[in-house]
Amino acid sequence: MTGSFLPHRRLVAALFGTLKLMQMYGREHDASRDGLSNLLQTIHAAIEDNESRVGIRGSRVQVNGRTMRTADCGTLALGFLSAEWSRRMIEIVRFRSDITLDDLSGFGIAFLDVDVSRDDVFEQLVKECARRGVRNVTIEKLEEITPEPVVLEDRRQNAMRGYLRGLRAFKEVLSFKGLDDKKNQRRARRAVQGLVDRFLEDETAVLALAQIRSHDVKLFQHSLHVCLYSLLVGQRLGMSRRQLGELGLAALFHDLGKTEHEENRTRPGPKKQWSTFKDHPAVGARLLLEEGTVHEGMLKAAIVAYEHHAQFDRNGFPRVDYALHLTSRVVAIADCYESLTTTRAYREIPYTTQEALSLMQAKSGTLFDPVLFKVFVNALGVYPVGTLVELSTGEVGIVQVSPSGDAKPSQPTVRIVVTATGELPPETDVNLAETDERDEPLRSILRTLAHHEVFGSVGDYVAAM
Ligand SMILES: [Fe+2]
Numbered sequence: 001m002t003g004s005f006l007p008h009r010r011l012v013a014a015l016f017g018t019l020k021l022m023q024m025y026g027r028e029h030d031a032s033r034d035g036l037s038n039l040l041q042t043i044h045a046a047i048e049d050n051e052s053r054v055g056i057r058g059s060r061v062q063v064n065g066r067t068m069r070t071a072d073c074g075t076l077a078l079g080f081l082s083a084e085w086s087r088r089m090i091e092i093v094r095f096r097s098d099i100t101l102d103d104l105s106g107f108g109i110a111f112l113d114v115d116v117s118r119d120d121v122f123e124q125l126v127k128e129c130a131r132r133g134v135r136n137v138t139i140e141k142l143e144e145i146t147p148e149p150v151v152l153e154d155r156r157q158n159a160m161r162g163y164l165r166g167l168r169a170f171k172e173v174l175s176f177k178g179l180d181d182k183k184n185q186r187r188a189r190r191a192v193q194g195l196v197d198r199f200l201e202d203e204t205a206v207l208a209l210a211q212i213r214s215h216d217v218k219l220f221q222h223s224l225h226v227c228l229y230s231l232l233v234g235q236r237l238g239m240s241r242r243q244l245g246e247l248g249l250a251a252l253f254h255d256l257g258k259t260e261h262e263e264n265r266t267r268p269g270p271k272k273q274w275s276t277f278k279d280h281p282a283v284g285a286r287l288l289l290e291e292g293t294v295h296e297g298m299l300k301a302a303i304v305a306y307e308h309h310a311q312f313d314r315n316g317f318p319r320v321d322y323a324l325h326l327t328s329r330v331v332a333i334a335d336c337y338e339s340l341t342t343t344r345a346y347r348e349i350p351y352t353t354q355e356a357l358s359l360m361q362a363k364s365g366t367l368f369d370p371v372l373f374k375v376f377v378n379a380l381g382v383y384p385v386g387t388l389v390e391l392s393t394g395e396v397g398i399v400q401v402s403p404s405g406d407a408k409p410s411q412p413t414v415r416i417v418v419t420a421t422g423e424l425p426p427e428t429d430v431n432l433a434e435t436d437e438r439d440e441p442l443r444s445i446l447r448t449l450a451h452h453e454v455f456g457s458v459g460d461y462v463a464a465m
């Protein structure tokens with residue numbers, strides 16, 4: 001076996017990225033389709049002896065017989081694949097050289113849909129692939145029952161799992177099976193608490209996920225990110241685990257009122273549907289109260305849904321003549337920041353962190369609580385965790401840790417993901433405060449980058465984090 005290692009590495013990244021995209025956005029989403037055709041290409045590029053083979057035993061991942069190293073593929077991708085393979089009792093997946101896009105998407109759907117709690121999960125998967133007419137993907141069963149594999153359980157992976165679970169639960173609740181379904185409520189509450197726990201464990205890992213930007217930001221993703229930014233402020237305010245849970249839930253449901261009218265989801269043009277848009281706070285509060293459970297968290301959520309556009313100076317909508325609830329004031333900041341920094345139907349290029357924060361600074365005291373805004377800016381840092389940056393050395397990195405204490409906010413710790421010559425380096429973290437013998441910084445940030453400028457898919461970006 002000679003030749004470059006790169007096709008193998010790409011195959012792992014594409015497989016991980018595509019399965020994640022299909023999980024996150026569903027199969028019909030453009031991102032999933034792009035992922036699948038990218039995966040097809042990487043499979044073809046890695047073909048040796050008429051097939052590309054992904055074999056996994058325990059935590060060891062092999063592509064065409066070569067063991068993939070964590071340094072090459074990232075713990076997230078390898079951990080995910082090894083856990084998902086073993087969950088389905090698969091040892092090897094063979095992609096044959098004649099593979100088509102239909103084969104691949106049929107396999108992906110069967111793979112994600114199979115009930116992993118069944119004893120005959122492997123046999124079910126084989127059946128489902130056959131039913132879907134998948135011809136050129138075959139699987140081999142993991143024969144001996146090995147004890148639970150040592151899954152690469154690091155915090156980042158945990159954070160990712162919490163995030164995805166949250167995303168799925170919120171998507172279901174928001175999309176809208178209804179809050180009157182008690183199971184959905186419970187699921188949402190559990191997902192938020194899970195997210196809070198992950199957050200308390202490793203705040204930076206969870207926050208990095210809020211940097212994931214898709215081109216058409218769905219309401220559930222917006223809600224989840226507003227939830228994460230709100231938790232960041234709550235944490236700085238010293239809220240307890242329970243208080244954070246309530247804050248998270250309220251942030252999550254702040255735009256619930258938009259789900260009632262499909263056309264109401266985006267901010268309308270000058271006149272168009274302005275009145276329905278203006279109604280969403282009250283509609284949301286009604287939906288949250290209507291579900292009938294006197295649960296304190298839901299009560300707070302109803303208040304926040306009602307007040308999140310009311311503004312600190314009470315000049316927003318709906319008009320109120322009392323001081324806004326603390327939770328509403330936190331969520332209003334998170335909501336505005338999230339909206340400014342993502343693409344929208346009415347704004348193709350999102351604002352950078354710096355631009356968004358300076359726009360918001362101008363409104364501090366009118367739109368937002370000035371004290372809470374300061375807390376938010378301090379917690380977020382100039383370059384929030386997860387931001388992609390281009391360095392003066394030509395390298396590209398992802399911000400890992402925001403500076404604290406006396407350190408300069410413009411000098412975070414960065415993980416290099418692309419070297420100056422365009423290669424993927426082994427995992428290296430550099431502190432931008434490091435200087436040479438003349439006391440000049442070794443590296444500085446030139447600009448921030450959008451993930452699509454560097455990575456082929458959101459999955460690759462997540463894997464690099
Ligand atoms: Fe809103």
Ligand SMILES: [Fe+2]
Pocket residue numbers: 222226254255335
């Ligand atoms: Fe919102």
